[in-house]
Amino acid sequence: MGHAEWARDLAENLLRKPLPRRWAHTQGVAARAESLTPILGEEADLLTAAAWLHDIGYAPDLVDTGFHPLDGARYLRDVHQADARICRLVAHHSCAVYEATERGLLDALNAEFGLERPELVTALTYADMTTSPDGLPLDVSDRLAEIHSRYGPEHICNTTKARRLLPKVPGCRGTPDLGLRPKALRASSVWSLSVPCRSPTFSQVRDILQKFLRREDLHGQRRFLDQHPCL
Structure with missing residues (x-):
């Protein structure tokens, strides 16, 4: 049994009944991750497992x-002795470092779980932040708006994730305006951000990963990481 198959069974057991919508989102994220198989090759199993978990x-x-990234990673490590790479990806997924800072958990997070390779973290961020709560493909700006709407403007997720993540996901530019738009709210349960921002495309993620995997364009890699420190 590969990592992904094991991870799917575990995630289903933990999420399907108590949190059916979270389970739907998880299935969508795993599908996004699996779509990167032609790029990642053997490492696709690792990424897909992290997406399930x-x-x-x-x-x-x-x-x-x-703080769900830390709670999940600790469970994988302590209860299942899971692959350390999967634990690291779960612990640091989607700019977790920023929310950990807000919660006073940064030292614990970094002490217990080091950073995984940037290309894999980038790929998991792409999969998570372009998948709706119902598991459907979604533009990253709409995804952040949905998070903001679901949790409320003062929730810790919204004081960290949108401000930190939107400019740092490949393909996104600008600073989001988190003000509520009443007309958009009346028209839809998902309200929009005022700054246009497109989600990272498959080709953008593909190009990033291929450069990393071939160990080419070292200056470009360093420049990318400077521009996207949470990845």
């Missing part, structure tokens, strides 16, 4: 700190 820290039985 990235949100298990929300499972009621796993909640400890209330």
